[in-house]
Amino acid sequence: DVKVTQSSRYLVKRTGEKVFLECVQDMDHENMFWYRQDPGLGLRLIYFSYDVKMKEKGDIPEGYSVSREKKERFSLILESASTNQTSMYLCASSLMGYVPVNTEAFFGQGTRLTVV
Amino acid sequence: AQKITQTQPGMFVQEKEAVTLDCTYDTSDPSYGLFWYKQPSSGEMIFLIYQGSYDQQNATEGRYSLNFQKARKSANLVISASQLGDSAMYFCAMSNSNDYKLSFGAGTTVTVRA
Numbered sequence: 107d108v109k110v111t112q113s114s115r116y117l118v119k120r121t122g123e124k125v126f127l128e129c130v131q132d133m134d135h136e137n138m139f140w141y142r143q144d145p146g147l148g149l150r151l152i153y154f155s156y157d158v159k160m161k162e163k164g165d166i167p168e169g170y171s172v173s174r175e176k177k178e179r180f181s182l183i184l185e186s187a188s189t190n191q192t193s194m195y196l197c198a199s200s201l202m203g204y205v206p207v208n209t210e211a212f213f214g215q216g217t218r219l220t221v222v
Numbered sequence: 223a224q225k226i227t228q229t230q231p232g233m234f235v236q237e238k239e240a241v242t243l244d245c246t247y248d249t250s251d252p253s254y255g256l257f258w259y260k261q262p263s264s265g266e267m268i269f270l271i272y273q274g275s276y277d278q279q280n281a282t283e284g285r286y287s288l289n290f291q292k293a294r295k296s297a298n299l300v301i302s303a304s305q306l307g308d309s310a311m312y313f314c315a316m317s318n319s320n321d322y323k324l325s326f327g328a329g330t331t332v333t334v335r336a
Contacts, residue, residue, distance in 0.1 A: 137322060137324075139324060141326070146231070146328060147328060148228070148313060148326045148327050148328035148329045149313065149315075149326035149329075150326075151323060151324070151325060151326075154322070154323060154324070156322055162321065162323075164323065165325070194265075196267065198267075198324070200324070202322070207255070207274070208255060208272040208274065209255065209317060209322075210257065210269045210272060211257075211269070211315075211324055212269075213266070213267035215265065215266065216265050
């Protein structure tokens, strides 16, 4: 069974803390993505990576960074957490296919982060 | 930059009826893929259906079909014979060959009434 696992389901952090959200996939996928989901805004792409040590900015990268040292692991880092980063964070992975081949993304269960 | 638009924040549908969820997209890349995902209240993201930009026929998967109108840049999802379990948020998404980004729309909440 394919799996994308996020390290925490719920997380509460204080303003100014450095926060790490971890994501691991066991499908040998090249692509990995981090999104945040807010009501009325859908899923907004923060960063994605198509290879180890490679990263690309998504639509809302400000205040975030990422790390991909191993193919199976993609970490999202909030350098100094702020209350406006309170959100649901979703990680996903997919094969590096040549669009328009179907490159369905598989998602983790999400991390509900609250910054107080 | 690619953009996905879902203009219906919420919809109600009677059980056993069909419902159409709108999705329009914008890209200059001729090679792209379109996806629909379902997110029930439990929060998991469930892949439903895929359409490639060069596919000649509309995609179908069981009760789901994708009404692909390339010239209009529209990829509407049709759910036939709605069931109570179809109540969820539905997201349209697109990936193109330029950068492999997977971008999502704002979503549509569907509520199926008995």
